[in-house]
Structure formats: C-alpha cells, structure tokens
Amino acid sequence: MATDSYRDLAANGLWNNNPVLVQGLGLCPLLAVTGSVVNALGLGLATTAVLTGSNIAISLARQQIPDAIRLPIFVIIIASFTSCIELLMNAYTFELYEILGLFIPLIVTNCVILGRADVCASRVRVFAAAFDGLMMGLGFTLVLVLLGSIRELLGTGALFNNMQLLLWPETANWTLRLVENYNGFLFAILPPGAFLVTGLLIAGKNLVTRYHEKRSVIRTESFE
Amino acid sequence: MTLINISSPHVASDGDAGSMMRLVLLATLPGLLMLTYWFGWGSLINIIWAVLLALVFETLSLLLRGRPVGFYLKDYSAVLTGVLLGLALPPLAPWWVTLVGVGFAIIIAKHFFGGLGHNPFNPAMVGYVVLLISFPVEMTSWVAPRDLVDGQPALLSFSESFFQIFPVLTQPLVDGYTMATALDLFKQHQGDLIHQSVGVRAAFGYFGAAGWEWVNLGYLVGGLFLLYRRVFTWHAPLGMLGALLLLSLIFHGLLNIDSIGSPLFHWFSGATMLGAFFIITDPVTSATSLKGRLLYGIAIGSLIFVIRSWGNYPDAVAFSVLLMNFAAPFLDYYTQPRSFGQAAIYARKEKD
Numbered sequence: 001m002a003t004d005s006y007r008d009l010a011a012n013g014l015w016n017n018n019p020v021l022v023q024g025l026g027l028c029p030l031l032a033v034t035g036s037v038v039n040a041l042g043l044g045l046a047t048t049a050v051l052t053g054s055n056i057a058i059s060l061a062r063q064q065i066p067d068a069i070r071l072p073i074f075v076i077i078i079a080s081f082t083s084c085i086e087l088l089m090n091a092y093t094f095e096l097y098e099i100l101g102l103f104i105p106l107i108v109t110n111c112v113i114l115g116r117a118d119v120c121a122s123r124v125r126v127f128a129a130a131f132d133g134l135m136m137g138l139g140f141t142l143v144l145v146l147l148g149s150i151r152e153l154l155g156t157g158a159l160f161n162n163m164q165l166l167l168w169p170e171t172a173n174w175t176l177r178l179v180e181n182y183n184g185f186l187f188a189i190l191p192p193g194a195f196l197v198t199g200l201l202i203a204g205k206n207l208v209t210r211y212h213e214k215r216s217v218i219r220t221e222s223f224e
Numbered sequence: 225m226t227l228i229n230i231s232s233p234h235v236a237s238d239g240d241a242g243s244m245m246r247l248v249l250l251a252t253l254p255g256l257l258m259l260t261y262w263f264g265w266g267s268l269i270n271i272i273w274a275v276l277l278a279l280v281f282e283t284l285s286l287l288l289r290g291r292p293v294g295f296y297l298k299d300y301s302a303v304l305t306g307v308l309l310g311l312a313l314p315p316l317a318p319w320w321v322t323l324v325g326v327g328f329a330i331i332i333a334k335h336f337f338g339g340l341g342h343n344p345f346n347p348a349m350v351g352y353v354v355l356l357i358s359f360p361v362e363m364t365s366w367v368a369p370r371d372l373v374d375g376q377p378a379l380l381s382f383s384e385s386f387f388q389i390f391p392v393l394t395q396p397l398v399d400g401y402t403m404a405t406a407l408d409l410f411k412q413h414q415g416d417l418i419h420q421s422v423g424v425r426a427a428f429g430y431f432g433a434a435g436w437e438w439v440n441l442g443y444l445v446g447g448l449f450l451l452y453r454r455v456f457t458w459h460a461p462l463g464m465l466g467a468l469l470l471l472s473l474i475f476h477g478l479l480n481i482d483s484i485g486s487p488l489f490h491w492f493s494g495a496t497m498l499g500a501f502f503i504i505t506d507p508v509t510s511a512t513s514l515k516g517r518l519l520y521g522i523a524i525g526s527l528i529f530v531i532r533s534w535g536n537y538p539d540a541v542a543f544s545v546l547l548m549n550f551a552a553p554f555l556d557y558y559t560q561p562r563s564f565g566q567a568a569i570y571a572r573k574e575k576d
Contacts, residue, residue: 185324187358196332 447501463521
C-alpha cells in the first residue's frame with residue numbers, strides 16, 4: 001500500500017473522521033470516565049490496544065469469516081482482546097482498574113471497535129488494518145484526554161491528579177495546581193458537564209474545519 | 225386592488241415583549257422589598273450585579289451572533305433573567321457565584337439555543353441549578369432572617385453586605401449569620417413530628433417559614449397584579465398551587481403524616497410563590513395551550529411536593545421547572561385545542 005493511503009488513514013483517524021468528534025461513536029465511555037486525565041488516558045489506551053489487536057486478528061482471518069455471521073465473530077474476537085486488557089489492568093494498574101470498573105469490560109460494546117472491524121479490518125490487509133486501528137484508537141484517546149483535562153481543570157483547578165495510578169510512581173508529582181484556593185466547580189465533573197464540554201469540542205472541530213474549507217476555497221479561487 | 229392575506233388575530237394589542245417584561249419586573253418589587261427587609265441588602269446588591277452581568281453577556285452573545293444589539297436589549301428579557309436569578313440566590317452569595325450563574329443562563333441556556341423565544345429551558349433556572357449542584361455550600365448559606373435569634377447581631381449594613389459579596393481589599397467579614405431555612409430543617413429532621421419543630425425551632429414563622437412567609441406574600445401580591453394585567457393566564461399558577469395544596473392536604477391532613485408540612489407551610493416557604501407566578505408563567509418555556517398550561521402547573525406542583533417530602537434537596541422549584549420544560553412540547557402536542565367547527569382531533573383520527 002502506498003504511503004499516501006497511510007497518511008490518509010492517520011488523517012482520518014485523528015481528525016477528518018475522528019471517531020468521537022465526527023462519527024459520534026463511543027460516547028458512553030467518553031461521557032462516563034472523563035472526569036480526570038488519568039481515567040481518560042487509561043480507558044483511551046485500553047481501547048486503543050483492543051482496537052489495534054482486534055483489527056489485526058480480524059484482518060488476518062478475513063478470508064475465513066463467512067459474511068452472514070461476521071458480526072458475532074467480530075464481537076467474540078473483540079471480547080477476547082477486552083478480556084486480556086482487563087486482566088492486564090487488574091494485574092498492573094489495580095487502583096485504576098477499580099475506578100474504571102464496569103467501563104473496561106464495556107469496551108466490547110464500544111461502537112468504534114465494531115465499526116472499524118466491519119468497515120476497515122475485514123476488507124484490507126493486515127498492516128493497513130493495524131495502522132487504522134492504532135490511528136482511530138489514538139483519535140479516540142486524544143479526545144478523551146482533552147475532555148478529561150478540560151473537565152478536571154474546571155472541576156478541581158488542577159491537572160494530572162493521581163497519574164501514578166496509570167504510570168510509574170514518580171508521576172504523582174505531575175499534578176499541576178493551576179489555580180490556588182480553587183473552590184471546585186462540581187458541574188464540570190458531573191455528567192452534565194461531560195455533555196456540555198463534548199458539545200463544545202464538536203462545535204470547535206466544526207469551526208476549525210469550516211475555517212479551513214473557506215481558506216482553501218479562497219486559495220483555489222486566487223489561483224484561477 | 226389586492227387583498228393582503230393577514231392571518232388572525234386581527235386585533236393587535238399594544239403590548240410587546242419589552243413592555244410585558246417591564247411589567248413583570250415591576251411586579252417583583254414587593255417580593256424584593258420583603259427580601260431586603262427580612263434578609264438585608266444582599267439580595268438588592270446581587271440583583272444589580274446580576275443585571276449588569278446579564279446585560280454584558282447578552283451584548284457579547286448578540287455581537288458574536290451578529291444580531292442587532294440595541295433591538296434585543298430593549299426587550300428586557302436579559303434584565304428579567306438577571307433579576308430572577310438574583311432573587312433566587314442567597315443574599316450574601318459571593319460575586320463569582322452570580323457571575324457563573326448568569327453566564328450559564330444567558331450564554332448557554334439562552335443564546336446556544338437561538339436567543340429569546342428559542343430556549344427550551346428557563347435560563348434563570350438553568351443558571352440556578354448549575355450553581356446549586358456546583359457550589360452546594362455557597363448556595364445553601366441563607367442569612368438568618370431579622371430578629372429571629374436572640375442576641376443575634378442586626379442584619380449587615382449596606383456596605384458590610386457589599387464587602388461580603390465583593391471581598392475587595394478586605395477578607396469576607398463573617399459568615400456566622402447564616403442558618404438553616406425551615407425547608408432545610410424539615411429535611412434534616414424527618415423523624416420529628418411537626419409540632420416538635422414548629423414553635424420550638426425559630427425558623428418557623430406564623431404560618432410558613434419565618435421571613436419567607438412575607439417574601440412569598442410579596443411575590444403573591446406581585447403575581448396577582450400580573451394576573452390582573454393579563455400578562456399570563458391563571459392556569460399554570462393555579463395548577464401548581466392547587467397540586468401543592470391537594471397533596472399536602474392529603475398527606476398532612478388526611479393521612480396525618482406529621483413530618484410533611486401543612487398546605488400553608490408549603491405555600492409560604494421556599495420559592496413557591498416566586499416559582500408559581502414568575503418562573504412557570506414564562507411564555508417561552510411553558511406549555512402554550514390552556515389545558516397544557518394547567519397540566520404543566522399541576523405536574524410542577526406535584527414534583528415540588530414529592531422532592532420536598534422525599535427527595536434529597538430541601539426545595540425543588542428549579543428542578544421541577546426544568547423537568548417539565550422537557551415535557552412542555554409533549555403537553556402541547558396532546559392538548560391541542562379544537563378549532564371551531566372541527567371535531568376533536570382524536571375522534572377524527574379514530575374515524576380515519
């Protein structure tokens with residue numbers, strides 16, 4: 001496959017066809033766990049790992065999967081990868097595993113993963129499928145972390161609380177207290193804050209896209 | 225000669241949105257007077273601050289949306305939102321609480337949805353609920369009403385109240401003058417029988433909650449004035465007050481559950497009258513058909529009673545109003561009035 005299409009895959013996953021901002025998929029974990037950066041990053045990376053793994057497996061098996069029952073087979077493959085991730089998190093990041101709770105097994109039902117399996121992984125060769133899974137997962141993680149940081153900042157006045165739950169112990173010092181004596185804005189951490197900030201992010205994405213479209217129109221006109 | 229097609233109504237009233245809003249503003253005066261008398265200057269300062277903020281946010285939003293600023297400022301809707309939120313806030317709420325509340329009300333609850341006439345939720349109540357769930361401490365610190373506690377210092381003077389709200393140069397002076405409102409007491413002492421509370425605890429007044437009963441009376445007077453001037457119809461307020469009356473009669477009077485307030489107590493404490501005459505009569509966010517308005521009022525009254533009696537929050541006007549704002553379009557859909565000469569919609573549908 002040419003390099004151009006890899007560039008396309010990356011652009012699609014991260015921006016043009018971003019799973020959250022454009023496709024509106026995977027909103028349930030997005031809204032539920034983005035109260036802080038560490039939760040968001042944890043679930044984002046777990047989802048990325050499952051997505052990449054399931055894309056590879058499905059792409060390898062794509063000649064053997066009968067079309068009529070492809071969805072149950074996809075779900076079984078995704079579920080096995082989710083179980084692996086769940087056990088890994090249970091073993092290595094136990095506290096975060098406790099916090100995220102139900103949302104780790106629920107990765108199985110994340111529409112982003114099933115969507116990529118059907119649209120991409122079952123049609124392309126294994127490297128492209130793996131790269132697509134990675135990029136889509138990173139696009140998902142990026143939005144999750146962005147949302148998590150906005151909500152954590154608004155809600156607590158600090159960033160990167162409790163990073164040691166996911167990363168190595170020294171990252172406990174990463175906490176950035178940006179506002180002293182902050183009163184706490186509970187709204188941002190509660191579910192309505194998630195809906196509101198997600199809406200604002202989508203609006204911001206559309207604004208940027210529209211701005212670029214306008215500029216490219218002007219540029220092509222001036223060339224003519 | 226061409227005949228111009230003009231749809232009914234053919235008799236235009238001389239009122240417009242602006243004059244309507246000014247009347248409503250005027251009608252809040254008795255309530256505001258009572259609030260100032262019983263709870264000090266804080267409410268007045270809050271309202272002035274909230275109105276200033278509302279005008280600034282409204283102007284900003286209109287500029288960003290490319291709408292004529294002067295035209296929309298003249299409809300006084302932003303002023304009214306500021307006043308209603310200012311009335312609902314605790315008198316000594318710090319300045320940033322009002323800032324956040326008004327910002328949410330005007331920018332997010334009103335202009336995100338398209339400005340006056342397009343907002344599905346009552347802006348003032350959205351602002352209030354956001355504040356209530358975000359800053360529970362600040363939002364439940366109500367000043368003790370005047371002369372209530374023996375040996376309590378008099379209410380704060382104007383300048384003291386001002387520096388309490390805007391702690392410039394100084395630290396906030398004190399926060400020792402607050403006490404639980406009567407509705408709070410009800411929530412915290414669910415096991416008590418009401419006659420153990422009333423008369424013993426100072427928060428209860430002659431017929432409602434101390435101080436609050438007069439504030440509510442003030443709103444009632446203002447509301448009746450608006451009703452007389454036909455700013456709104458009687459359906460929604462009657463529905464809400466009637467539902468509260470009936471439910472508290474059943475549970476307090478008939479079933480004799482003593483830990484639930486009497487009808488008078490429910491009518492004259494908390495935000496009942498403010499809600500009944502100034503919030504649920506908002507023409508934009510309430511149901512529009514007459515039957516719909518009645519149902520809307522009844523549902524809000526029932527929700528208030530249920531949340532006050534068995535819910536987690538002491539008062540519930542804002543939550544009930546927002547919940548029913550969701551339902552208003554459905555109420556309208558199912559209560560479409562029959563146009564003259566037409567069979568009822570359902571009868572006609574069944575025939576088809």
